[in-house]
Amino acid sequence: MDFMTLLQVLDSTVRLATPLLLACLAGLYSERAGIFDIGLEGKMLAAAFFSAAVAYMSGSVWLGLLAGIGASVVLSILHGLASITFRGNQLISGVAINFLAAGMTVLVAQSWFAQGGRTPSLTGAARFDPITLPLAETLQNVPILGPIYHELISGHSILVYLAFLMVPGTWWLLYRTRFGLRLRAVGENPAAVDTAGVSVVALRYAAVLICGVLCGIAGAYLATALQAGFVKDMTAGRGFIALAALIFAKWRPWYALSACLLFGLLQAVALRYQNIDLGSFVIPVQVMDALPYILTVVILAGFVGRAIPPRAGGEPYVKER
Amino acid sequence: MNKMPQWADVVLIPLISLLLAAILSALVILAIGENPWAAFKLMVDGALMRSAGWGYTLYYATNFMFTGLAVAVAFHARIFNIGGEGQAMFAGLGVAYVCLFIPWPHWSLALIGASVGAAVFGALWALIPAYLQAKRGSHIVITTIMFNFIAAALLNYMLVNVLRPPRSMDPATATFPEATHLPSFRDMFSTADNIMFRGAPANVTFFIALAACVLVWYLIWRTRLGYEIRAFGFSESGAKYAGISPVRITIIAMLISGALAGLMSVNTTMGESERLVLNSTEGAGFIGIAVALMGRNHPFGVFLAAILFGFLYQGGAELALWTNIPRELIVVIQALVILFTGALDNMVRMPLEKLFLSMRKGDA
Numbered sequence: 001m002d003f004m005t006l007l008q009v010l011d012s013t014v015r016l017a018t019p020l021l022l023a024c025l026a027g028l029y030s031e032r033a034g035i036f037d038i039g040l041e042g043k044m045l046a047a048a049f050f051s052a053a054v055a056y057m058s059g060s061v062w063l064g065l066l067a068g069i070g071a072s073v074v075l076s077i078l079h080g081l082a083s084i085t086f087r088g089n090q091l092i093s094g095v096a097i098n099f100l101a102a103g104m105t106v107l108v109a110q111s112w113f114a115q116g117g118r119t120p121s122l123t124g125a126a127r128f129d130p131i132t133l134p135l136a137e138t139l140q141n142v143p144i145l146g147p148i149y150h151e152l153i154s155g156h157s158i159l160v161y162l163a164f165l166m167v168p169g170t171w172w173l174l175y176r177t178r179f180g181l182r183l184r185a186v187g188e189n190p191a192a193v194d195t196a197g198v199s200v201v202a203l204r205y206a207a208v209l210i211c212g213v214l215c216g217i218a219g220a221y222l223a224t225a226l227q228a229g230f231v232k233d234m235t236a237g238r239g240f241i242a243l244a245a246l247i248f249a250k251w252r253p254w255y256a257l258s259a260c261l262l263f264g265l266l267q268a269v270a271l272r273y274q275n276i277d278l279g280s281f282v283i284p285v286q287v288m289d290a291l292p293y294i295l296t297v298v299i300l301a302g303f304v305g306r307a308i309p310p311r312a313g314g315e316p317y318v319k320e321r
Numbered sequence: 322m323n324k325m326p327q328w329a330d331v332v333l334i335p336l337i338s339l340l341l342a343a344i345l346s347a348l349v350i351l352a353i354g355e356n357p358w359a360a361f362k363l364m365v366d367g368a369l370m371r372s373a374g375w376g377y378t379l380y381y382a383t384n385f386m387f388t389g390l391a392v393a394v395a396f397h398a399r400i401f402n403i404g405g406e407g408q409a410m411f412a413g414l415g416v417a418y419v420c421l422f423i424p425w426p427h428w429s430l431a432l433i434g435a436s437v438g439a440a441v442f443g444a445l446w447a448l449i450p451a452y453l454q455a456k457r458g459s460h461i462v463i464t465t466i467m468f469n470f471i472a473a474a475l476l477n478y479m480l481v482n483v484l485r486p487p488r489s490m491d492p493a494t495a496t497f498p499e500a501t502h503l504p505s506f507r508d509m510f511s512t513a514d515n516i517m518f519r520g521a522p523a524n525v526t527f528f529i530a531l532a533a534c535v536l537v538w539y540l541i542w543r544t545r546l547g548y549e550i551r552a553f554g555f556s557e558s559g560a561k562y563a564g565i566s567p568v569r570i571t572i573i574a575m576l577i578s579g580a581l582a583g584l585m586s587v588n589t590t591m592g593e594s595e596r597l598v599l600n601s602t603e604g605a606g607f608i609g610i611a612v613a614l615m616g617r618n619h620p621f622g623v624f625l626a627a628i629l630f631g632f633l634y635q636g637g638a639e640l641a642l643w644t645n646i647p648r649e650l651i652v653v654i655q656a657l658v659i660l661f662t663g664a665l666d667n668m669v670r671m672p673l674e675k676l677f678l679s680m681r682k683g684d685a
């Protein structure tokens with residue numbers, strides 16, 4: 001494998017890791033506040049469709065992004081209603097949201113565009129274009145560093161840079177602000193937060209809404225930047241890989257970045273090489289597909305570093321018994 | 322003291338939830354510019370008015386009974402087995418091995434063999450998440466989701482690289498030998514001059530599903546193990562105090578659940594396609610969640626809910642055939658049922674409880 005191939009694989013790693021990272025951080029906010037969310041997949045899917053549909057009809061990708069975020073936030077509010085207000089089962093609510101999105105997107109797509117559950121291809125201003133960072137062209141002939149800057153760091157859409165900036169942003173918000181402290185506390189011991197006179201319900205809704213916004217950006221990235229338009233089931237399990245990455249990262253932002261990059265790398269390699277020939281034996285492509293899930297199970301099993309979820313996760317908070 | 326009479330809990334709440342789901346579905350159909358009443362009539366026509374329609378409805382219902390029971394048994398132990406899909410997929414491999422590599426003299430023996438194969442493979446796929454939950458405390462919902470994806474990748478590998486007959490482009494096994502052909506409803510119920518269930522895939526496996534409903538009822542409410550499972554589900558600490566081992570119950574409940582989910586692949590793989598294909602489960606493992614919630618985890622409720630979902634599935638196929646409403650409508654209805662009977666249960670329950678309490682006060 002020569003240097004340019006390596007750079008191309010890493011470049012596609014960054015592209016594929018971006019939606020995972022956004023969804024993973026989305027899940028991080030929600031789960032750190034004690035609301036399990038297995039509906040990341042559904043929210044991304046809904047956002048992917050509505051962003052592509054609105055971007056196509058209006059010709060503006062920014063309106064599309066807003067629509068995607070809106071759709072995802074609506075589902076988030078539904079999840080909040082079910083799991084915070086009505087104290088229902090958060091996991092079942094997540095399952096319902098995944099199916100709701102899977103069905104509704106195709107239904108609405110068929111009704112609006114009649115193209116078998118997809119949107120027409122997006123072109124021009126209806127897509128997020130790659131951004132060329134300053135001096136990328138002039139520096140590209142500098143050995144080693146030039147191509148790295150030109151191929152790997154420059155030339156992504158703005159959402160990629162946003163996603164990577166979200167990592168320190170999330171770290172700062174969670175560990176350096178009052179809101180972050182309360183958010184983490186409400187996921188560990190909501191009764192203590194309540195005793196301190198801070199509203200558990202409001203904090204949890206805030207977390208769920210942030211989760212919705214981030215999932216919305218992730219979905220919009222899929223349909224308007226990574227690909228040009230929506231196709232049925234286009235999230236293809238990314239929401240669950242993000243969930244796996246979240247566990248892999250032990251619910252911490254910087255670890256989330258490395259977990260998402262790792263899983264992105266696996267996807268990039270699987271995409272480029274199908275079966276990997278190691279001379280004596282061949283790694284089939286299905287192993288690469290399954291590896292994120294297998295790694296997560298291993299981590300969950302606690303054989304390699306234990307992943308302990310927020311203590312109050314999944315349990316509705318009842319003020320008085 | 323109960324806040325509500327039992328009939329309200331068992332019958333009224335599911336019915337109201339179903340009604341809410343139906344109203345929302347009708348609104349969705351209206352919104353995409355179709356007539357909900359005409360759509361409903363078309364569904365009834367296609368699924369219930371001809372014997373062939375029933376043949377499809379009951380075929381789907383067979384799958385949903387198995388997966389619904391699987392989710393229900395786990396729910397009794399307060400375990401959420403979301404991995405029925407993966408367990409059924411893996412069990413498909415069991416069915417394929419049994420049917421392809423053992424020379425069966427008669428279909429009845431083959432059916433027993435395939436059922437055992439499916440149950441064992443399904444249970445095996447549930448064993449690792451169960452063990453990890455019981456011994457290592459890893460959340461079973463997450464591990465079973467992961468195992469769904471691992472099963473899909475494994476099945477893909479097995480079908481593409483191992484079990485695919487030479488020179489075939491299809492990722493599927495060879496067709497099973499003639500001796501393993503299960504009698505379909507058409508073979509069983511047609512007379513010489515009156516052919517019933519023409520072309521429909523419902524087959525003898527339906528009766529195994531019925532037997533499974535009865536057996537699960539017996540297990541949960543009439544055996545010591547069932548009592549232990551329910552006790553564990555009510556209160557883990559209480560069960561522990563009574564000398565019930567949480568590890569044992571978690572693993573056994575999941576093994577039974579996985580075996581039940583696995584049995585559905587006898588219906589799809591041996592009964593219908595007669596070879597193992599890539600997507601034989603078609604999401605039935607997930608529909609089991611809706612069926613179990615709708616049926617209040619009782620085998621009879623599961624039976625009724627499975628028939629209802631069988632009807633929706635077949636009716637949905639008819640809609641996709643004759644109107645502009647895609648099959649995904651069923652996914653939406655399924656989502657709404659899960660939402661209302663599962664997650665938003667309290668939204669329906671709280672006002673009803675208030676209503677019954679005030680009525681009782683009025684009486685006193």
